[in-house]
Amino acid sequence: MVRGARKAIAVGVAVAVACGLQKHLNFVPGPRHAAPVAAAAASMMMAPAAFADEIGDAAKKLGDASYSFAKEVDWNNGIFLQAPGKFQPLEALKAIDKMIEMGAAADPKLLKDAAEAHHKAIGSISGPNGVTSRADWDAVNAAIGRVVASVPKAKVMAVYDSVTAITDPGVPAYMKSLVNGPDAEKAYQGFLEFKDVVEKNQVATASAPAVVPSGDKIGEAAKALSDASYPFIKDIDWLSDIYLKPLPGKTAPETLKAIDKMIVMGAKMDGNLLKAAAEAHHKAIGSIDATGVTSAADYEAVNAAIGRLVASVPKTTVMDVYNSMAGVVDSSVPNNLFSKVNPLDAVAAAKGFYTFKDVVEASQPVESLFTCCNPVVECIGQIAQIREMEHVNARKALAVGVAVAVACGLQKHLNFVPGPRHAAPVAAAAASMMMAPAAFADEIGDAAKKLGDASYSFAKEVDWNNGIFLQAPGKFQPLEALKAIDKMIEMGAAADPKLLKDAAEAHHKAIGSISGPNGVTSRADWDAVNAAIGRVVASVPKAKVMAVYDSVKAITDPGVPAYMKSLVNGPDAEKAYQGFLEFKDVVEKNQVATASAPAVVPSGDKIGEAAKALSDASYPFIKDIDWLSDIYLKPLPGKTAPETLKAIDKMIVMGAKMDGNLLKAAAEAHHKAIGSIDATGVTSAADYEAVNAAIGHLVASVPKTTVMDVYNSMAGVVDSSVPNNLFSKVNPLDAVAAAKGFYTFKDVVEVDTGFSVIVGLCIACWYFDWFSVRKTTGVERLSRWLRAREIAVVVFELDDVMCCRSRGDRGVSLFQLEDYFAGISQDFAEVAPALARRGYFLAVVIRGFHPANREEKSSPSRWWRKEVAEEAKDEFVDGPELARKLIARRCPDALPSFQAISTTQDRKVDGSSLEDAMQQIAKEYRVPARRMVLFTASNAFEQDGQDKTWTGIHVPNPKEGFRHDDYQLPTSLDEGYLTLLPAVLEQAWGFVAKRL
Secondary structure, eight states: OHHHHHTTTOHHHHHHHHHHGGGHHHHOSOGGGHHHHHHHHHHHTTOOOOOOTHHHHHHHHHHHHHHHHHHHSOTTOGGGGSOSSSOOHHHHHHHHHHHHHHHHHSOHHHHHHHHHHHHHHHHTOBTTTTBOOHHHHHHHHHHHHHHHHTSOHHHHHHHHHHHHHTSOTTHHHHHHHTSOHHHHHHHHHHHHHHHHHHHHTOOSSOOOOOOOOOSSHHHHHHHHHHHHHHHHHHHSOTTOGGGGSOOTTOOHHHHHHHHHHHHHHHHTSOHHHHHHHHHHHHHHHHTOOTTSOOOHHHHHHHHHHHHHHHHTSOHHHHHHHHHHHHHHSOTHHHHHHHTTSOHHHHHHHHHHHHHHHHHHHHHOSSSOOOOOOOOOOOOOOOHHHHHHHHHHHHHTTOOHHHHHHHHHHGGGGGGTOSOGGGHHHHHHHHHHHTTOOOOOOTHHHHHHHHHHHHHHHHHHHSOTTOGGGGSOSSSOOHHHHHHHHHHHHHHHHHSOHHHHHHHHHHHHHHHHTOBTTTTBOOHHHHHHHHHHHHHHHHTSOHHHHHHHHHHHHTTSOTTHHHHHHHTSOHHHHHHHHHHHHHHHHHHHHTOOSSOOOOOOOOOSSHHHHHHHHHHHHHHHHHHHSOTTOGGGGSOOTTOOHHHHHHHHHHHHHHHHTSOHHHHHHHHHHHHHHHHTOOTTSOOOHHHHHHHHHHHHHHHHTSOHHHHHHHHHHHHTTSOTHHHHHHHTTSOHHHHHHHHHHHHHHHHHHHHHHSOOOOOOOTTHHHHSOOOOOOBOOHHHHHHHHHHHTTOOEEEEETBTTTBOSOOOTTOEEGGGHHHHHTTBOHHHHHHHHHHHHTTOEEEEEEESSOGGGTTOTTOGGGTHHHHHHHHHTTTEEOHHHHHHHHHHHHOGGGGGGEEEEEEEOOHHHHSOOHHHHHHHHHHHHTOOGGGEEEEEOOTTHHHHTTTOSSEEEEOOOTTTOSOTTTOOOSSOOOOOBOOOOOOOOGGGHHHHHHHO
């Protein structure tokens, strides 16, 4: 676009474009839309009107007068990108607005013709100065002449006047000094003659406004995108001069190739939608505030307009723009921009954008929309799914040795999965593998019925919803547990793929017949599942089955069997165990001697190539993760076992539809990857790549609807606070790179098969990999209330809430610190880390003096900070320092989440209040006050909070501090259960440990 204006010799407009477009980004509310907007602008700034060839003839005369001058101009000179005077972003924006108005008034057909002329001219550029051919020079000038003639003179002059206002008076003379003076004069005279011809043919009135679509899916999606990303838009410094900086490491010819792709895209856009997008941008500029941010409504309108515009262009054309821009933008650029905004806002914006992109893609004429950048690490997870699914499979088997292996080992399944984003397909694979039977005579089926006779009473006594199944069966040993998981994977890989599918379908059916408070399946399905698992085991050599048993036994505490037996009726357990032994003998009798052949691994395909790119992009992120943390044993909040089981059922269905050979190949790739993990639980780069490729092939073998069923069901059981918490634990730039690589990989898998990959399951399940069942605690009750109210920041007052010891007038003396720390509220020490793990922001408010002195109107404590602070600072600790020391001593895991600590004095002293303190914290965290809650014991609570927008909760017992039993939440919530699925028949483990 800039190049086109220069070649017109319309020096004033050229400077306007060169200057104005430098700040183009400042008015575009969503920078991710730069490519289509650039293409649109490229078209608009060069559009001619369909007049008689008078303008064409005049353009040839202009060429005679100006081409010598054109060849002298160094079109590759970076001076054209500098502001033509003082840096005035908002004033430059006014000039850009006038250009957009001019483009919107032009004839859309002529915009297309002019864009095509520029595209052709770029193709004939040669020489060191980057000038086009004489023929194309004439054609471009004619095209621009027709553009100008299709717009009323007033709008053209508005562009000229606005650019003049931001151009230094010395610019023309300086620019003339860079070329041959006489040639410049000759060119100028030719331009004046050309201008007169254009003006003679100029229209008197602008074309009609665009017809703006409404009520369509793109409009609805634009609203969702705008709601999700507007906070991110407000984070950006639109008035920065960073947009004038050159892209590092690229020459003008290289960059011009990318611009050419935008012009081609602009030429293919629907004319009416192009006009509508320009009008939407013009309106949005009219509502910008002092920071350069448009209104939320106009931002939404711009997003909708751009979405419709892109949807009018074939996917290949859009992707040409994306790929060409990716080639000229250094990787340091997005990292630098990302560092300047709130990463959580960027993640939310990215998530919204990708949903929007899918809607636009569905409306595209040929394929899909751009697969642009993505700051959101949101497909990290679904590891919990793996474990959950395998729990269901195992628990219904009564194969207790394997069951305990699943219960224990799968808790640490995440530690060996190099790419957590692939957990869902792996989960489905694992689900199938852990239940696979072999196709034997009905001897195993008959034995399963006998087992049912002996064990179903026992099965009905087991509380399958009990969270005990999710606890490690002994000391927490992640790497040892990983060895057990590896043996399970080996066992699954050795099983008959057809029988894996049959067993998955049996489990799916069994889930459908679950009833009663304990979550037990029907007798018929109980028998069918046991038979299926028996056939699985019989299809695997005995040595591999026993390897699972031995590895699980090694990590199981000897006291577990007796304890598990104590939870059920002893005689029923004994009877079930005897039935299991008989069943085991029948299975062993039918057991194969050798494993099936290894899988045939695909190679040299597009998915393999894409897996390499994904692995290169995401391996640093994988190394950031603490795979050996016990965080994966933490409960997933707010969902019951039946709710979660529905999601697991979708995974099982997905596993049943996977290609058998590819399922085996994925298991073998994971087994190999486990063999190369280091002391931190990270596999080698090569094995990580192999796992990604295997999962890509696996997902590509499943219909899109099935994959999306898994995604949607898991999205329904994952709390929205999880992604933020996970994101805070890794390097955000590594996460961004990983996510971007994943989305490119996802598109390759989708295109290669016609099916979709599970895209970005809210970082979530990776964190809450394990669930538990227990009566709602105070922490859970509060957490549920916070979620229901969409609270983001939880604030505690230091005095009488966090701690019930007196600070004194000068704070706490150094020798009394330990006594002070002993006064911390135990419930606070519990709730702070719990809320931090759930992703909440935490803060502290410290009153200016201790509440015990508030009624003493002459109390010197009001003034001590000013009078004795210097002498006290070496002997006493107070204020934020005291709060941090208290938190670090009693709940250190929560300290990083306390990023805001505010102090205030009583309103009677200096007018400050709790409201002031809360507003300070809101500003610090950049959240609205309505999403904040304060726990306070202050006597001035009602007074200080009388105009508050935040929620206040009174802690009534200063002698005890914060206690769940004391405070009242503004609204009540029913107590419930946080659950994970029933997993396995560990109750019988005591018997199997001795006899299997």
